[in-house]
Amino acid sequence: MAANIMPITQAREVTAAKRLENVRYAIRDLACVADEVTKQGHKVLPLNVGDPLNFDFQTPPHIIEAAYKAMRDGKNGYAPSPGIPEALDAIRGEAARKGITTVQDVFVTSGVSETVDLCISALVNPGEDILTPKPDYPLYSAVLCKLGIALNAYDLNEEDAWQPELADIERKLTPRTRGIVLINPNNPTGSLCSRQMLEQIAEIARRHNLVVFADEIYDKLILPDSNGDVTPHIAFAAVAPDVPCITFGGMSKNYLVPGWRIGWGIVSGDAATIKSYTEGIHRLLRARLCANHPEQYAIKPALEGPQDHLIEVQRKLRSRRDLTQKWCESTPRISCVAPRGAFYAFPRIDIPESDEIFVKELIRQKHVMVVHGSGFGQKPGTQHFRIVFLPDEKTLTKAYAGIADFIRERYGNG
Numbered sequence: 001m002a003a004n005i006m007p008i009t010q011a012r013e014v015t016a017a018k019r020l021e022n023v024r025y026a027i028r029d030l031a032c033v034a035d036e037v038t039k040q041g042h043k044v045l046p047l048n049v050g051d052p053l054n055f056d057f058q059t060p061p062h063i064i065e066a067a068y069k070a071m072r073d074g075k076n077g078y079a080p081s082p083g084i085p086e087a088l089d090a091i092r093g094e095a096a097r098k099g100i101t102t103v104q105d106v107f108v109t110s111g112v113s114e115t116v117d118l119c120i121s122a123l124v125n126p127g128e129d130i131l132t133p134k135p136d137y138p139l140y141s142a143v144l145c146k147l148g149i150a151l152n153a154y155d156l157n158e159e160d161a162w163q164p165e166l167a168d169i170e171r172k173l174t175p176r177t178r179g180i181v182l183i184n185p186n187n188p189t190g191s192l193c194s195r196q197m198l199e200q201i202a203e204i205a206r207r208h209n210l211v212v213f214a215d216e217i218y219d220k221l222i223l224p225d226s227n228g229d230v231t232p233h234i235a236f237a238a239v240a241p242d243v244p245c246i247t248f249g250g251m252s253k254n255y256l257v258p259g260w261r262i263g264w265g266i267v268s269g270d271a272a273t274i275k276s277y278t279e280g281i282h283r284l285l286r287a288r289l290c291a292n293h294p295e296q297y298a299i300k301p302a303l304e305g306p307q308d309h310l311i312e313v314q315r316k317l318r319s320r321r322d323l324t325q326k327w328c329e330s331t332p333r334i335s336c337v338a339p340r341g342a343f344y345a346f347p348r349i350d351i352p353e354s355d356e357i358f359v360k361e362l363i364r365q366k367h368v369m370v371v372h373g374s375g376f377g378q379k380p381g382t383q384h385f386r387i388v389f390l391p392d393e394k395t396l397t398k399a400y401a402g403i404a405d406f407i408r409e410r411y412g413n414g
């Protein structure tokens with residue numbers, strides 16, 4: 001009798017799908033090592049996560065007010081799947097300011113992360129592929145792994161200021177390649193593409209019928225070159241109005257609200273060519289109901305309202321980039337292409353062990369957290385690490401002193 005009322009327990013282990021085995025997110029995976037160190041009572045200096053709100057950057061108050069007002073005004077139900085009309089209108093205005101003249105569609109998503117997921121999912125069939133940069137922002141390979149799509153990465157060339165290596169793109173193209181990802185300004189290298197480079201990529205896209213995914217989430221965070229000149233960001237879709245392109249943009253970085261999860265896609269190119277694909281994206285947009293609703297009311301005030309915060313953000317980033325670059329240039333075993341956008345530096349390091357060991361031991365011994373280059377992909381035989389230079393100058397100086405001591409103590413000054 002008692003046996004009949006015993007709860008039935010499931011004996012077999014529940015395993016995750018095999019296709020997830022290659023999904024890595026090195027940036028957050030290091031958290032376990034940091035936890036170890038924190039439990040021992042040390043404070044870790046976090047140069048690993050690209051969240052400006054962890055540091056001395058504040059969301060512009062008028063943007064917060066707009067989202068707050070929307071909540072108070074009862075905009076708390078589901079939104080239309082593509083986004084609320086006034087936000088779509090503002091994004092079209094932004095596309096025009098970026099010089100994109102052939103806009104066919106715009107839509108709002110829960111962060112650029114969702115744009116990436118939807119746009120790739122709506123395009124690739126099993127057996128096809130998408131070219132992604134190496135090193136890359138790891139979400140791209142994670143989404144491709146999730147879909148069971150084999151990775152096909154093209155090199156960014158460190159010797160050429162981390163520009164895409166055109167010969168490698170040509171080598172990697174197959175008859176089944178459907179698109180190419182271009183991250184500009186780039187995470188993790190901080191590089192910026194030249195107009196000539198964009199034109200050359202457009203030419204390849206035309207010849208091979210590729211969709212270009214232009215991830216321009218950092219397009220307002222541009223840093224001066226070594227002469228102190230700031231070249232404005234050039235949108236891929238402005239250079240190649242005829243090429244099927246989705247430009248990714250969002251609020252997380254330019255408007256300092258990464259926790260709100262607001263991003264968007266701007267579809268451009270020839271209307272007839274891109275129609276069926278755009279319909280596929282809309283099928284997925286409807287299936288996931290909508291992006292965050294009240295926050296969408298902040299898109300128009302953000303894009304069309306005062307941009308003063310950007311002056312302050314750029315001033316801080318410039319000073320922190322310069323400090324970072326000077327440190328890289330004066331530290332044995334380290335060299336670095338000067339970042340020209342976003343808030344990342346990707347120094348190369350000459351050490352006799354893997355950059356993953358370097359990074360983990362650095363956390364354990366000096367309590368400084370950066371991310372290993374192998375977490376983003378890199379050319380075999382090279383080692384790198386990614387620095388997020390968002391912290392203030394005092395914190396960066398302390399962190400860099402810790403890294404320099406660690407290198408000297410562990411490897412000697414080379």
Ligand SMILES: Cc1ncc(COP(=O)(O)O)c(C=O)c1O
Nearest residue numbers: 050111112113137187250252263
């Ligand atoms: C290149 C790049 N694309 C997309 C994202 C994701 O942005 P979101 O916060 O809009 O999802 C990030 C975030 O760091 C990024 O660096």
